[in-house]
Amino acid sequence: MKREPSLRERKKLATRAALSRAAWSLMVERGLDAATPEAIAAEVNVSPRTFRNYFASREEAILYSLAQTGPGLLDALRARPVEEPPWDSLTQVLPAFAAAFADQRHIIGSLLRVVDEDPSMRAQHLVTYERIDRQLAELIAERIGAEVRRDLTPRLLAAAAAAVLQTSIEMWARGDRDLALPDLVREGLVEVRAGLPAGAAVRVSSPSPAG
Structure with a gap:
């Protein structure tokens, strides 16, 4: 039986998914160059440091x-x-x-x-x-x-x-x-x-x- 994720784990998953969606949207709407870690983080109202805690690169976030x-x-x-x-x-x-x-x-x-x-x-x-x-x-x-x-x-x-x-x-x-x-x-x-x-x-x- 799978263990249900804790509230903290669910929040982390939600943040990761939100960052990925923001990265994808920026790439589609403005081009890959616009999808910087700083711009992605700003779309989700978190710091660039938070972005880097979840993804090693914008490419990883997009995919x-x-x-x-x-x-x-x-x-x-x-x-x-x-x-x-x-x-x-x-x-x-x-x-x-x-x-x-x-x-x-x-x-x-x-x-x-x-x-x-x-x-x-x-x-x-x-x-x-x-x-x-x-x-x-x-x-x-x-x-x-x-x-x-x-x-x-x-x-x-x-x-x-x-x-x-x-x-x-x-x-x-x-x-x-x-x-x-x-x-x-x-x-x-x-x-x-x-x-x-x-x-x-x-x-x-x-x-x-x-x-």
């Missing part, structure tokens, strides 16, 4: 909400039957998880443009996805009785699932595919399970023998 999606995904996987093969569980959970972003296409598109343009945001974006990937690998290892540090399977399954999710979100947010996000995620999972048949169809000709 905090994305990082917070990880626990929800893990909880959904834990709720699947223990005997269910991991990829079957992922196929059930990931499209439904992606559906939560369905009304945020423009917002995610804006974020990806900033990530493309700013090296610090790109680095933090990678860190965020890697954290979710690691947590997913640990959970898969737990469910199949593997050791995440020594066994390839949980890490490969997690990496493949994370790649499907990230690629689908990026293609959808940028308008590269005219398909609902959950359907795009589902399509990606099916392709990976089939061994990426389109890729397998590519043949590289062997060089002709000399002479």
Whole structure:
């Protein structure tokens, strides 16, 4: 049974979430340069020192909400039957998880443009996805009785699932595919399970023998 957070812990979580929302709003409305620690703190009526107690950088604050999606995904996987093969569980959970972003296409598109343009945001974006990937690998290892540090399977399954999710979100947010996000995620999972048949169809000709 999970322990209920104390009042102090709830206040800290609320402050962290408020700072993240302020950072996100400043970036969207005024550009990344406007989202300084001082400006973010001012939006929440706290000191810059308080901001730095919660976040190491503005990039971390902006992407905090994305990082917070990880626990929800893990909880959904834990709720699947223990005997269910991991990829079957992922196929059930990931499209439904992606559906939560369905009304945020423009917002995610804006974020990806900033990530493309700013090296610090790109680095933090990678860190965020890697954290979710690691947590997913640990959970898969737990469910199949593997050791995440020594066994390839949980890490490969997690990496493949994370790649499907990230690629689908990026293609959808940028308008590269005219398909609902959950359907795009589902399509990606099916392709990976089939061994990426389109890729397998590519043949590289062997060089002709000399002479």
